[in-house]
Every structure is written in C-alpha cells, then in structure tokens.
Amino acid sequence: MMHWISTDWPAPANIHALTTLRMGGVSGADYQSFNLAEHVGDQLEHVTSNRQQLREQLSLKNEPKWLNQTHSSDIVCADQLTELVDADASYTDKQQCVCVVLTADCLPILLCDTQGEYVAAIHGGWRGLLNGILENSIAALPNTELMAWLGPAIGPQCFEVGMEVKQAFVDKNVLFSEAFVLQKNNKYLADIYLIARLILNKAGVKQVYGGNFCTVTETERFFSYRREGQTGRMATLIWKD
Secondary structure (H helix, E strand, O other), X not given: OOOEEEOOOOOOOOEEEEEEOOOOOOOOHHHOOOOOOOOOOOOHHHHHHHHHHHHHHHOXXXXXXXXXXXXXXXXXXXXXOOOOOEOOEEEXXXXXXXXXXXXXXXXXXXXXXXXXXXXXXXXEOHHHHHHOHHHHHHHHOOOOOEEEEEOOOOOOOOOEEOHHHHHHHHHHOHHHHHHEEEOOOOOEEEOHHHHHHHHHHHOOOOEEEEOOOOOOOOOOOOOOHHHHXXXXXXEEEEEEO
C-alpha cells in the first residue's frame, strides 16, 4: 500500500493534491521502495509497477503527465502533452488531467486558483527558482487569485550552498539575503522554502501553505539525493474533478 502526504491548504473541494512517500512500493536497494522515476537507474518494471499502483490507489482515470525535468524555467500545458517533453512545470484547466513533478530534495510547488478552475505543479530546484520557473508558471495562469502549497524539500538546516548561489539570488533581489545564513566554513545555509515564499509573495500569491518538511533528515519518509546520491523520487500531483 502506497503512503502519501495530503496537502494542508484550503483549496476548493474539486482540487486533489498530494506528495507520495518512499514506502509501499516494489523497488529495491537504493530505490526502496516506492520510486516513481524512470531516469534514476531503477528497474523499469519496478517503476512501471509503482506507477500502476499510484493510479489504482488514487483512482486516477488517466496516467499523470510526467515531465523530463531539466532544472529549466519552462512550463507546458499538461492537457496538450502526447509525449515526454523537457519542462519543469505544467498546468491545466481540464478535469482529470494530472499535473506531476518528481523530487528528492528540490521543492515541489502546487498552485490552484480559489475558484478551482486551474492547477499547476512546479519543480523548484534552486536553478529553476533563480531563473523564473515560479514567475513563468504564475504568468501561464489567468489573472486570478492563486494559492500555493510547498511540498517536501531539503530543510534550511541541511541545504548548504556556495557564495555564488547566494550572490546570484541577491543580485536578482536583495530581499533574498534573508534566506541565506553564513557558516563558519564560508558556505551558506539556504532556505528554499523562504526563497519560494518571497517569489510567490512578490508575484501576488499571498496564500502560501506547507513548507514544514526536510527530505534529508526524515529518512524513513523521503528520498534525498543529497543524503543518498543514488536514490528514488517522490511524486507531487495535483488534478481537478
């Protein structure tokens, strides 16, 4: 039986969203056990079985619209996809079309509007956040009141980055300086949740929920690339009735 985290946000009743956890699947070794990514070296038949279980247990009418994520700032319309494409976010206003992103430390971000008409799923690595994946995703949706949910990502006590990463964000907006804490080794601890909140707030999204996880330290629940290197991926999904 697969396990997942339900989103704790006041989305309309027709919106469904969650993040899968690492337990409950058939993958072994480094991918134990509910790995949903085909690109990480896991046996394809195990990934296929886990994806089938995902559909069955969530009663999904359609296969989720998987993306080939490349840390880009590209968003695509999920309901127009007929094959795997390079992108790091997708959106739709169609019923039963499932937007999905895969993560194992990067930040999954979900968007919906207060009327329950549009949904979007975003893969928020630091490069994507720096280069505008969130702004592009918001711009792809109609000018309406949005809310966001921040899923499981690397926590602010574990995300060590170099000066060049901090400087790149501060060059974009000086407000980002509060998301970085200098360490004795002259590296910085970065708060990817705060970075996302600052971007969302600046773009007019005031209702932001979630962001209370750490994929690195919560070893039983989450895959973590930084902790394990070779590992699986969780899926964060959103769709509407």
